[in-house]
Amino acid sequence: MSEDILINVTPFETRVALVEQGQVQELHVERSIQRGYVGNIYLGKVVRVLPGMQSAFIEIGLERAAFIHVADLRQNRKERIEGSPATPIEKLLFEGQSLIVQVTKDPIGTKGARLSTQISIAGRMLVYLPYDPHIGVSQKIDGEDNRQQLKERVQRIANSEEGGFIVRTQAEIATDEELQTDCVYLKKLWGIILQRLKSQGAPSTLYTELHLHQRVLRDVAHPNTGKIIVDSRMVYQQMLEWADVYTPALVDRIYHHSGSRPLFDTVRAEEEIQRAxxxxxxxxxxxxxxxxxxxxxxxxxxxxxxxxxxxxxxxxxxxxxxxxxxxxxxxxxxxxxxxxxxxxxxxxxxxxxxxxxxxxxxxxxxxxxxxxxxxxxxxxxxxxxxxxxxxxxxxxxxCEPCPTCQSRGSVLTARSVCYEILREILREARQFNPKEFRVLASQDVVDLFLEEESQHLAQTGDFIGKSISLEVDSLYSQEQYDIILF
Structure with a gap:
């Protein structure tokens, strides 16, 4: 079943919607000031080793130090395969050490990015593993004979002991020439990264992942993809140029949307975002x-x-x-x-x-x-x-946490706020001796004090021997209030 890809581009944000049978199936958002870090390669500096957690914190230049676990160190790959105990992290890393790392998970919430030293660079047909000299095949490729043939083709084309490859699903229909082009491109890119490594100190960025519209062509589009429609002429031209070099089969599927109706409105994507x-x-x-x-x-x-x-x-x-x-x-x-x-x-x-x-x-x-x-x-x-x-x-x-309910997902009822105000007035009356208490609160809270809770308000006033007046502040949320002493 064919799947269309819609790309909405603005100076501040790029959004991608995958549409099947007129219904949005997947959404990707990349903001210019909040680009993801997955796939980026850094020269990091070890700032702290935690033997008790078998982990370490690595400074790579982000707001929070990134995190690496002992299982993500390439030195332990052989042990993982053989089932042997991993070498303790304190024997592999030390504070102040420089380390080439790649982000495998973006920072999420209060957690820093997760790193690995098992570097991989994705191409259209192949994924290059500069430190891992073996050929693997994607699990999504079916048939043992088919998998073995692909593996042998890549081994013949790579013809090098420097690193290895993972064969991606797009390689099933690729020609030897296309595989060769991808192989040369990836090794050339790794050579550029190594050159940067010689001239930069830690922490520094060695490689930044492609922009979202380019990753769509590399990772998302497949043989059954229908149209790839983009509403920016500049990005349309960039995608054509990129596809002409790396994904020629997709060039004829890329279209520029020039209609007066916003691209995402054609499939009601904005409504889908709200529902999501x-x-x-x-x-x-x-x-x-x-x-x-x-x-x-x-x-x-x-x-x-x-x-x-x-x-x-x-x-x-x-x-x-x-x-x-x-x-x-x-x-x-x-x-x-x-x-x-x-x-x-x-x-x-x-x-x-x-x-x-x-x-x-x-x-x-x-x-x-x-x-x-x-x-x-x-x-x-x-x-x-x-x-x-x-x-x-x-x-x-x-989205962000709700400031009104302090991220609880609910707010106090107007009655609960009324009782909280009465308790606060009693507390204040023990410490101070004003002539009057004035309550500033939302409309719902004041209405409840004037109606169902009027008796309790009067009893509280009689008990402290002071008058209590009410005033509505339209800017207050239901939980907000102030008690002013005169």
């Missing part, structure tokens, strides 16, 4: 999902809602869960949710129904390019899965 920031996702049947994202994990709860279309209750539940499986797979891509994900499907009595739902979920997730693992239903009836997280989710990128 909501907790609730409505299903066509009348059921719905509730998606909650926390720092530790993401939970997805499936509910039947208003759907009563089945022949019986069990049939209704089964059909809702089947529809939810497809919707969940799409939402994970759309929102870029990663880490541990817990799926709470509606309880099903029949074992075959549970297996069918799992199979539907696996089929829907097969389109996802991100690495995913799924377990079956647990004893509690939950499905546990993981999705590799390399960059911020859509909500973390576009």
């Amino acid at each position: 920031l909501s907790r609730r996702v409505d299903l066509k049947s009348g059921g719905y999902l509730i998606i909650d994202q926390t720092e530790a994990l993401t939970t997805v709860d499936v509910n039947t809602g208003g759907y009563v279309g089945g022949r019986n209750f069990g049939d209704t539940i089964f059909k809702t869960n089947l529809e939810a499986s497809v919707a969940i797979a799409r939402q994970l891509r759309l929102r870029n949710l990663g880490g541990i994900i817990i799926l709470d499907f509606i309880d099903m009595e029949h074992h075959e129904h549970r297996e069918s739902v799992l199979e539907e979920l696996r089929n829907a997730l097969a389109k996802d390019r991100t690495r995913i693992t799924i377990s079956g239903f647990s004893q509690l009836g939950l499905v546990e899965m993981t999705r590799k997280r390399t960059r911020e989710s859509l909500s973390n990128l576009l």
Whole structure:
């Protein structure tokens, strides 16, 4: 099934939408002042080694020091393959040491970037591994004979003991000439990085990943991609030039959008972005999902809602869960949710129904390019899965914690605020002796004091022997208030 790619470009932001059958399946956002760091290569300096955690902090020039675990050091690769114990990090790194590192995960929340010394440079057909002299093949390429043929072709073309390669899925239909071009390009790029290494001190940037519109051509576009439409003439020209050199097969699929209607409006992408920031996702049947994202994990709860279309209750539940499986797979891509994900499907009595739902979920997730693992239903009836997280989710990128509710996701009721104000007045009355207390609060809080809570307000005034007046401040949120002493 073909997939169109829409690229919306502004001076401050580039957004990419992957559209299948008129519906947005995936969103990517790159802001000019918040470009991601995954794939960037740095000359870093070790600032702290933590033997107890078998980790180290590396200064690479970002706001926070980056983080590397002993398992991500290339010196331990052989031990990992053979199953031998890893060499302790304190024997491999020391404070002040300079180190070539690559970012594998962007800074997320309060965590710094995650690093690796196992450097890899991605091309269109191949991924170059300068420190790892072996040829690997992407797991997404099927057929043992096909995999072996590709491996032998790359070994013949590379014809070098310097480094190794991973064969990407695009290489399945590539000619020997295209593979050779990719191989030469990647080795030349590594040579440029080594030249920079000789002239720069730590911390410094040795290589910066491609811009989003170029990564789309390299990583996202595939043989079944339909049109690639961009609404910036300058970026359109850049993409044509880049594709002419590295991805000639895509040149005829790149189009410039010159219509008066905004590009993202043609597929209602703006509406999809707004829906992707909501907790609730409505299903066509009348059921719905509730998606909650926390720092530790993401939970997805499936509910039947208003759907009563089945022949019986069990049939209704089964059909809702089947529809939810497809919707969940799409939402994970759309929102870029990663880490541990817990799926709470509606309880099903029949074992075959549970297996069918799992199979539907696996089929829907097969389109996802991100690495995913799924377990079956647990004893509690939950499905546990993981999705590799390399960059911020859509909500973390576009939103920030709510200042009104202090990131709780809820606010105190007007009645709770009223009682808090009364307790504060009693507290102040013990310490000070003003003539009057004046309460500044939101309209809802003042209205409640004048109506249902008027008796408690009067009792408090009588108890402290002072008058209490009320004043509305339209700029105050429900939880905000001030008590002024006269």
